Amino acid sequence: MNSYARFLAILILLVSCSQKEVNNTADKVFLNGKIYTLNQDDPWAESVAISDNKIVFVGSTKEAESFIGEKTELLDLDGKTILPGFVSAHDHLIASAWTSAGVQIYNAKDKEEALKMIKDYAEANPDRKVIQGIGWDKNMLKGLPTAKDLDAVVPDRPAFILDNTIHDGWLNTAALKAANITKETPDLVPGVTYWVRDEKGNPTGIAIEIQWFGAFGKIAWDPELMIRESAEDLYTLAASNGTTTFLCPGIVTPNIKDVHDGMENDFMVAMDMLREWEKKGILKMRTVAAPMFKSATGDPQKFVDFGAKMKDRYNSDQLLVNSLKIHPEGNTVAGTAPHLSPYQGTTDNYGSFNVEPEVTMAIVTKAADADLDVMIHTDGDRSSRAAIDAILAARQNHPDNRSALHHAIYVHPEDQIRVIENRIPVNATPNFYNTFGGGDQDNLRIRGEEQVNSSLGRYPHFARNGVPVSISADVPSTPSGMQGPLFVVQCAVTGKDASDPEAKAFPENRTPMTLEEAIRAVTIDAAWQLRMEDKVGSIEVGKYADLVILEKNPFDVDPLRIKDIKIISTIMDGNYTFKNKN
Secondary structure, eight states: HHHHHHHHHHHHHHHHHHHHHHOOSSSEEEEEEEEOOTTTSOOEESSSETTTTTTEEEEOOOHHHOOOOOTTTTEEEOOEEEEEEEEEOOOOOOTGGGGGOSSTTTTOOOOHHHHHHHHHHHHHHOOSSSEEEEEOOOHTTTTTOOOHHHTTTOOOEEEEEEETTSSEEOHHHHHHHHHOOOOOOOOTTTTBBEEEEEEOOOOOEEEEEETTTHHHHHOOOOHHHHHHHHHHHHHHHHHHHEEEEEEHEEEEEEEESSTTTTTHHHHHHHHHHHHHHHTOOOSSSSSEEEEEEEOSSSHHHHHHHHHHHHHHHOBSSSEEOOOEEEEOOGGGGGOOOSSOOOOOOOOOOOBBSOOOHHHHHHHHHHHHHTTTTTEOOOOOOOHHHHHHHHHHHTTTOOOTTEEESOOOBOOHHHHHHHHTTOOOEEEEEESSSSSGGGHHEEEEEEEEHHHHHHHBBOOHHHHHHHHHOOEEEEEETSSGGGGOOOHHHHHHSSSSOOOTTTTTSSSSTOOOHHHHHHHHTHHHHHHHHTTTTTTSSSSTTTHHHEEEESSGGGGGSOGGGGGGGGGGEEEETTTEEEEEOO
């Protein structure tokens, strides 16, 4: 080799080494931590390195040193914990904050205290044209209230006070008049979605199972403003709780029952806004959004066609549509969810469907043909059975269909076997099965101890038997203060409502989730349900840099204190979406 060739070879080697060093230099390196990776082959590590928006190294602190360059941001974790960014597979975080505006009466002890709280709020806000609030339940009020009760404290303007699930509304006389609600106003689905009426047929002021949406839409709905304000608030909140990815199973607006016009229009308003945020780099969470079917008269094919159109339009790793949502029944504690046996104290009340099983079957199978999964809201054991039937039918031609039971509040023991044998995904909200909001009293009253023990909230049993289970808060059906995945994890591993220090476990015969199962349910198993397990949900080289840094290790904390673990920071796509300033 002549001198020139030798010089050229050395030059190429030097450039190659230099390039390798540049390529190995990370943007961020976190050292000396307790990193729970959710990678079963390597569950714990000390350090992680990020370049651009991807994880490039997971391992020991010593090995991580080779990824440190002059411009690398270093953070010595000093024993703090990193988990994969939390994944919520069921929270309505895009547009639902409007439902929880106003006075919060969750903690009222009785009707008298609730009314005083509403009165004080109305007097403190004389310029509000409509008084809103949320948080009542029948146990607190000793039965259903009336418009006249509310008139006594808000006589001069419309008032909407929602129950603690947002399914039922309490309106005063001014609100009924403003929305032109009269004796002649039809119920959307008699016995399921309806106005409570007196013996003469006049509405009393209580709207069951979102019957109040139409009235609110006439009086107070402003989609451009309310959707934006809601998303700004709830995305910021969820990021501060460590959430980096979530499924919005239906964008909650007053138009969701108008499945082919109102729902579609509001869905596109919200998604176009989020796409603008994505383009600007200010979208704080990966968002999987699902159009919702909550109509007794909608057309299945038209609904699926809309979902397919949205899937083509929104298909990035930060903003996507890959699923649909069906809400086939009413509220389980209102005595309207479909069951295989009568409600306690009756011989002929089996509940009823808002979306009949044959419609659910049509949507799920047609959606599978369009490469869309379907999340099916299931309260009663009869609606759970119908959902399982539809999912298994879809899998005949599409074995990897990941349509799921969402809530699975009651699942008959025979159907529990089908869920396990077929690994049908389940999403659960732990506070739907415990004492939160008097749920223990309601469930014992309407279904009885035997069915509560055998069929209510069986998600830990499913997880123990290999079913992919996710857990989440379902805001706004629980207060936004409960959105935090660590709050949800605490509820799941204790069987108790984490918002009540005096809460008892319910049902008493339950074995709760293990901590390992619960963390999987807010990370990798939730990601699997959203078809994102190859991108997020665990800390592995090549996955997106979605991380949450915790002050303490959940495995070292009293289970009753998990929700109190401080979030130090949240990182989505390699960028901080939250930093704790304290």
